[in-house]
Amino acid sequence: MAENTDKMVIDGVELVGIWKEFMPSRILYEDVTTEFLDEVKKLPGGSTIARCYQCGTCTGGCTLPEFVDKFNPRGFINLVRRGHYDILVSDYKDLVWKCVSCNRCTHRCPKGVNTQEVVRAIAKFLEDRKVFGKLTNDEAFDEIFMDEVLTDGRIDEVKIVKDFYSKTGRLKDMMSGDQLSLGFKMFTSGRIKLFGGKIKDWKKVSQRLKEELQ
Amino acid sequence: MKLGYFPGCSLKGMARAYDESTKIVAEGFGIELMEVDDFNCCGALEAKGSNEKLSYMLPARVMDSAKGRFHVDAVVTPCNGCYHSLLRTNAAMNENANAKSDVISFLKDVGYGSYEGDLDVRHFLELFYNEVGPEKVKNAVKKSLKGLKVASYYGCLYERPKTITKTGYKSNRDDSENPYFQDELLAATGAEVVKFDAAASCCGGAHALQDESLSATLSATILSAAKKAGADILALPCPLCGAALDIKQPEIVKVHGNDAKIPVVYFTQLIGLAMGKSAKDLKLTDPISNPMEVLKSKGLV
Numbered sequence A: 001m002a003e004n005t006d007k008m009v010i011d012g013v014e015l016v017g018i019w020k021e022f023m024p025s026r027i028l029y030e031d032v033t034t035e036f037l038d039e040v041k042k043l044p045g046g047s048t049i050a051r052c053y054q055c056g057t058c059t060g061g062c063t064l065p066e067f068v069d070k071f072n073p074r075g076f077i078n079l080v081r082r083g084h085y086d087i088l089v090s091d092y093k094d095l096v097w098k099c100v101s102c103n104r105c106t107h108r109c110p111k112g113v114n115t116q117e118v119v120r121a122i123a124k125f126l127e128d129r130k131v132f133g134k135l136t137n138d139e140a141f142d143e144i145f146m147d148e149v150l151t152d153g154r155i156d157e158v159k160i161v162k163d164f165y166s167k168t169g170r171l172k173d174m175m176s177g178d179q180l181s182l183g184f185k186m187f188t189s190g191r192i193k194l195f196g197g198k199i200k201d202w203k204k205v206s207q208r209l210k211e212e213l214q
Numbered sequence B: 001m002k003l004g005y006f007p008g009c010s011l012k013g014m015a016r017a018y019d020e021s022t023k024i025v026a027e028g029f030g031i032e033l034m035e036v037d038d039f040n041c042c043g044a045l046e047a048k049g050s051n052e053k054l055s056y057m058l059p060a061r062v063m064d065s066a067k068g069r070f071h072v073d074a075v076v077t078p079c080n081g082c083y084h085s086l087l088r089t090n091a092a093m094n095e096n097a098n099a100k101s102d103v104i105s106f107l108k109d110v111g112y113g114s115y116e117g118d119l120d121v122r123h124f125l126e127l128f129y130n131e132v133g134p135e136k137v138k139n140a141v142k143k144s145l146k147g148l149k150v151a152s153y154y155g156c157l158y159e160r161p162k163t164i165t166k167t168g169y170k171s172n173r174d175d176s177e178n179p180y181f182q183d184e185l186l187a188a189t190g191a192e193v194v195k196f197d198a199a200a201s202c203c204g205g206a207h208a209l210q211d212e213s214l215s216a217t218l219s220a221t222i223l224s225a226a227k228k229a230g231a232d233i234l235a236l237p238c239p240l241c242g243a244a245l246d247i248k249q250p251e252i253v254k255v256h257g258n259d260a261k262i263p264v265v266y267f268t269q270l271i272g273l274a275m276g277k278s279a280k281d282l283k284l285t286d287p288i289s290n291p292m293e294v295l296k297s298k299g300l301v
Helices: A035-042 A057-061 A073-081 A085-096 A104-108 A115-128 A137-152 A157-167 A177-188 A202-213 B016-028 B044-050 B052-068 B080-095 B097-109 B124-131 B133-140 B181-187 B212-228 B239-247 B249-256 B267-274 B291-297
Strands: A007-010 A013-016 B003-005 B033-035 B074-077 B120-123 B149-152 B233-236 B264-266
Touching: A035 A073, A035 A115, A057 A073, A057 A104, A073 A085, A073 A115, A085 A115, A104 A115, A115 A137, A115 B044, A137 A157, A137 A202, A137 B044, A177 B249, A202 B052, A202 B097, B016 B124, B016 B264, B016 B267, B044 B052, B044 B080, B052 B074, B052 B080, B052 B097, B074 B080, B074 B124, B080 B097, B080 B120, B080 B239, B120 B124, B124 B133, B124 B181, B133 B181, B133 B267, B149 B181, B181 B267, B212 B233, B212 B239, B212 B249, B233 B239, B233 B267, B233 B291, B239 B249, B239 B264, B264 B267
Parallel strands: B003 B033, B003 B074, B074 B120, B149 B233, B233 B264
Antiparallel strands: A007 A013
């Protein structure tokens, strides 16, 4: 802070004159690029990111910091808004996708930021830029899930689990004793159906939904 | 009031017990449910992360079908995930003109009706509390669950986020920070509802496959909190939490020990039991966490 030579005496106490100065800005404007902010805004769920005023209510109530060190939704949003892509990638890329969608942040946000969807959008932003170098579990699951919804209209849990393990190269985990006995119990109690119900006009709907994805 | 029943995919698969016990309880208290039997998947959390428009189209088709083909006044679902997707679509259609016109043109293209985002969406727990309520449950008890200590767990999306559930704005909604509807309904059966801090915590079920160890840790926190509170059994209103806390429980216990071992059932199964329905009809043998053992020891089955 610049040296201030003003003198002020109140009740015999001499105060230095820095009270007249503004606090230095927390955001250094020359540092900011909105390139990444604009990109996240366009992703699914990202549109409300710019409403954030960094109060931290989201992070105060977040489920994860107790279990995942340095998990910080407010911080992720701050880095995107200030264009610190490099820090986001180097320090936080393995954390952002861990959000479990409990929606406490969105519920409590005083500014109407859909924080849970924004955090997902930031994870997607990193996925789209290929910073993980491989298909993440989240991407693999979303792809399998959406593929099954579009094909059959409904979800078959057993098929989803099988396809997920196969896509992530872990089919042998599914063949463990525990999993097999679980599968056996499900099957004998009639909860695994070999022929799922079909929706009669799904083909037409599916066609139209697929156009949307392209 | 004509009610459409949207069970969702889980209730037609692993969570069969929830589907059947819900129907038994509804019938017992004179709630007529008309099943929207050509429903599709609501898109869950995956659609909204993949494509915004698609995440509104999937639930809109369900609601259009409920309204246009089944002519219902409201649609009720027992699944927290489906409840979230349907409400989220209505909120978007009412607040965002682009989302609304996208959905309307989609429905037109596939030869459906002209759904406008105006169907009332109810969670079965909330509906049952408001339309029936603890007093009527108390009067209908044939077999009191006295002596059974229950932890009442709600999960995340039942009353969160308020931007779509309109908690605090709509009089029929539960308290979002300290939900109590299920507590009061279970207490009406004669069971003792224990004080339980993790009632609205997250079970991590959304990442049950993608991030297994974190999901197991979150689930273990809830299960052991219930056990520590002295509960014999944990009751819940969500099939996804059911998958995370019940079906995954053997794996959780392997890592986190027997502190996390506690039987898990759907709240409708306990209410049905108090109504005098059989364990077989209520599918109380379905849960992997074996509730039959404790229910037998209390002389309830």
